[in-house]
Amino acid sequence: METYYDPKDLKNFGKIGEFGQELADKFFDYYGNVFKDSALSAREKSLIALAVAHAVQCPYCIDAYTSDTLEKGYTEEQLMEAVHVTTAIRGGASLVHSVQMMKQAKKLMM
Amino acid sequence: MKSLFASHNPLATPAVQLDVLHKLALTPFSERIKSAGLDEIKPLPISILQVNLGKMCNQTCKHCHVDAGPDRKEIMSRETMEQCLSALRGSTIQTVDLTGGAPEMNPHFRWFVEELTALNKHVIVRCNLTIILANKKYHDLPDFFKAHHVEVVSSLPHFTALRTDRQRGEGVFLKSIEALQKLNAVGYGIVGSGLLLNLVYNPTGAILPSDQKGLEAEFKLRLKTEFNIDFNALFSITNMPISRYLEFLMESGNLEAYMEKLVEAFNPLSAQNVMCRNTISVGWDGTLYDCDFNQMLELPVNSTKTNIRDFDEQALGLRSICVDDHCYGCTAGAGSSCGGEIA
Numbered sequence: 102m103e104t105y106y107d108p109k110d111l112k113n114f115g116k117i118g119e120f121g122q123e124l125a126d127k128f129f130d131y132y133g134n135v136f137k138d139s140a141l142s143a144r145e146k147s148l149i150a151l152a153v154a155h156a157v158q159c160p161y162c163i164d165a166y167t168s169d170t171l172e173k174g175y176t177e178e179q180l181m182e183a184v185h186v187t188t189a190i191r192g193g194a195s196l197v198h199s200v201q202m203m204k205q206a207k208k209l210m211m
Numbered sequence: 212m213k214s215l216f217a218s219h220n221p222l223a224t225p226a227v228q229l230d231v232l233h234k235l236a237l238t239p240f241s242e243r244i245k246s247a248g249l250d251e252i253k254p255l256p257i258s259i260l261q262v263n264l265g266k267m268c269n270q271t272c273k274h275c276h277v278d279a280g281p282d283r284k285e286i287m288s289r290e291t292m293e294q295c296l297s298a299l300r301g302s303t304i305q306t307v308d309l310t311g312g313a314p315e316m317n318p319h320f321r322w323f324v325e326e327l328t329a330l331n332k333h334v335i336v337r338c339n340l341t342i343i344l345a346n347k348k349y350h351d352l353p354d355f356f357k358a359h360h361v362e363v364v365s366s367l368p369h370f371t372a373l374r375t376d377r378q379r380g381e382g383v384f385l386k387s388i389e390a391l392q393k394l395n396a397v398g399y400g401i402v403g404s405g406l407l408l409n410l411v412y413n414p415t416g417a418i419l420p421s422d423q424k425g426l427e428a429e430f431k432l433r434l435k436t437e438f439n440i441d442f443n444a445l446f447s448i449t450n451m452p453i454s455r456y457l458e459f460l461m462e463s464g465n466l467e468a469y470m471e472k473l474v475e476a477f478n479p480l481s482a483q484n485v486m487c488r489n490t491i492s493v494g495w496d497g498t499l500y501d502c503d504f505n506q507m508l509e510l511p512v513n514s515t516k517t518n519i520r521d522f523d524e525q526a527l528g529l530r531s532i533c534v535d536d537h538c539y540g541c542t543a544g545a546g547s548s549c550g551g552e553i554a
Contacts, residue, residue, distance in 0.1 A: 112475075144425045172414065172421035174429050176371055 111161045144173045148183050155187040212271040212380070215455060217282040222458050225508040232452060232536040235467060237474050240538045247479040252488060252532045257524060259306045259490040261503060261549070262287070262295055264314040264323075266495065269345045272366075272379045274413055274456040276507050279312040286312070287495040289319045291519065295493060296326050298522035308490075308549065310337040310503060315349060328359045335362045337411075337549075340390035341383055353397045362407040363399055364446070364549075365391070368415050370433035378415045391440045400442040408442045411551075413450055417465035419472060419543060423447035423552045446551030449473075451504050451540040473539040481546025484553035487532050493519050501532045503549070508537065 118125035136146050147169045154162030170180055215223040222228055244252065265286030268279035299307065307327050314320055314336060327334050336356065343352050356363055365387070369375045372384035379387075391408075395401060400408030410430065414420050427445035434440040450456045452470060460466040487501040491512070497519040500506040511517045514530045546553035 138425075142425060143422060144429070168418055169421070171416065172418045174369070174412075174426045176369075176374065 106160050108160075108164065111165065114161070144175075147173050148175060148179070151180060152183040152187045155184050156191060212273075212280070214266075214271060214278045214280040214282050215458065216278055217280070220458065222454065222461075223278060225510075228453050228457055229508060229535060229537075231457065231461070231466075232470070235470055235536075237470060237536055237539075240534050240536050243474070243477055243539075244479075244482055244534070247477070247482060249479065249482055252482065252485060252534060254487075254528055254530060254532060255489045257302070257304055257489060257491050257527065259308055259486075260295065260299065260302075260304050261308040261310060261490055261492045262292075263493065263495055263503060263506060264309060264311050264317040264320060266312045267316045268312040268339065269316065269342055270313070270339055270380055270383065272455070273459055274378055274415075274450050276451050276454045276456060276504060277312060278454045278507070283312065285495050286317045287319070287497075289322070291493075291495070291497045292319055292323045292326075294497060294518075294520045294522075295323075296330065298519055299327070299330055299332060302522075302524055304332070304524075306333045306335065308335040308337070310549075313339050313342045315342050315352060321355060324355075324359050324361065333362065334359065335364055338363050338365050339379075340365045340367070340387040343390040343393060344386050353394050353399065356394075357397045357399070357406060360406070362409070363394060364409045364411060366411045366413065367391075367430075368413050370430055370437070374415045378413070388438050388440065391434075391442070392438065395439075395441055400440070402441070409444045409446055410442050411446045411448055413448050417460060417463060417469045419476065420447035420449055420547070421544070423545065444551075446549070447545075447547070448549070448551060449540045449543060449547035451537055453504060453537050454507055470536075470539070473543045476543035477539060478542055478544055478546060478554055480554040481542045481544070484546060484548075485538075485541045486548035486550070486553070487541075490549075491527060499527070502541075504537055504540070505533055508535070510535065 115129070136143055147166060150162065151166040151170050154166050167180065266277055266279045266283035267281070267286050268283065269281060271280040309324070315338065324334055338352070342349050344350070366379070367375065367387055368378045375384035375387065376382065394408055398404035399406045412420060412426055412430070420426070423445060426447055430445050431442070434442070452460060452466070452473070460469050490502060492500040492503050492506050494500060494506050499512045499514070499517050499519060500510065501512055510533045512527065512530055513533055514526055516523050516526055541547050
């Protein structure tokens with residue numbers, strides 16, 4: 102069955118330079134540096150990446166960072182808590198707009 | 212849980228395991244090392260003699276490459292241990308690494324450690340921790356280890372009960388914690404005591420170990436704050452695609468992806484530092500191997516003398532190390548050895 106997403110495509114991510122090497126090189130160099138141990142550890146960054154992967158709903162990133170966080174010793178419970186953080190922020194982003202809705206409704210209504 | 216051997220599983224046969232790996236049609240490991248500019252993996256002077264005292268164990272861990280368990284009866288005889296001692300007497304080998312199964316279950320274990328200590332060898336015991344609590348006769352093992360200044364290396368795949376018990380069996384985590392506290396109580400893992408207590412991390416699943424330093428920091432923090440446990444270092448070890456771990460990979464549908472991951476992560480630097488270069492592994496029956504994994508696959512050393520009774524250090528130095536596709540497990544990423552990462 103054909104689908105828009107093929108798990109095997111993830112392995113070919115590194116080949117995007119075929120259509121534009123210079124920017125691809127710059128991106129992968131940047132990516133590599135972002136995930137190095139620095140003010141935040143590589144381990145902490147991996148969990149942030151998992152949460153963001155769920156926010157942007159990227160199936161490739163979800164697969165990659167599920168493995169990566171497990172490999173870095175996080176528990177399944179911690180992975181799920183990270184996704185709840187995503188959900189809280191996404192849900193909160195909608196709900197906080199209700200302040201605008203409430204203001205407008207109060208303005209319009211007697 | 213029974214061993215593969217006791218449950219008559221075809222995977223108990225080493226040739227079947229190798230056949231499973233060969234059918235994946237990966238780039239053969241021997242070719243991969245050539246394309247990385249290494250003609251072959253060449254031996255260095257032997258510095259470690261790793262002696263497998265037998266397949267008998269009080270645990271039946273799901274990832275065990277030895278297929279060890281309470282139903283395995285193959286153990287090293289005192290005669291073979293004497294042959295190991297003879298080999299060591301005429302050798303410059305400084306470290307003897309005792310493994311199993313649970314090496315302490317061999318009835319000649321304590322005598323062997325005493326003899327090795329008398330030879331002034333550094334002795335490592337790969338202790339599964341729960342053996343210390345398994346029977347009254349093992350309760351004094353921490354004191355015995357201390358008296359002989361043994362380095363203790365113990366598996367603890369995670370700092371949570373859920374993940375440890377999934378790999379090593381129900382209740383193993385809490386028993387391991389109690390055993391670690393007993394080792395700490397006699398000084399093991401305590402700074403300044405000189406008594407080394409190192410832990411081994413094996414992933415609980417079809418994932419690779421990662422970031423040994425980061426994991427060590429997390430293990431130290433969690434074990435100290437939750438259980439007041441101290442240890443020296445964490446060795447991060449990749450699960451080899453053989454025996455019971457191979458069975459897990461096949462049953463869970465992860466074999467192909469796991470092997471692809473190992474092949475893709477091949478690191479020439481790790482390949483240059485693999486433990487088979489400076490180690491010789493002795494099987495329970497005295498047969499010599501390049502490593503404990505080759506031992507379980509029944510791939511003896513490429514030499515005319517393949518038993519400890521005929522130990523010839525010079526001839527072994529000229530051997531060609533026997534490799535096959537399972538070796539990708541030692542060369543992936545930062546690499547893997549009985550002492551953890553190698554690159």
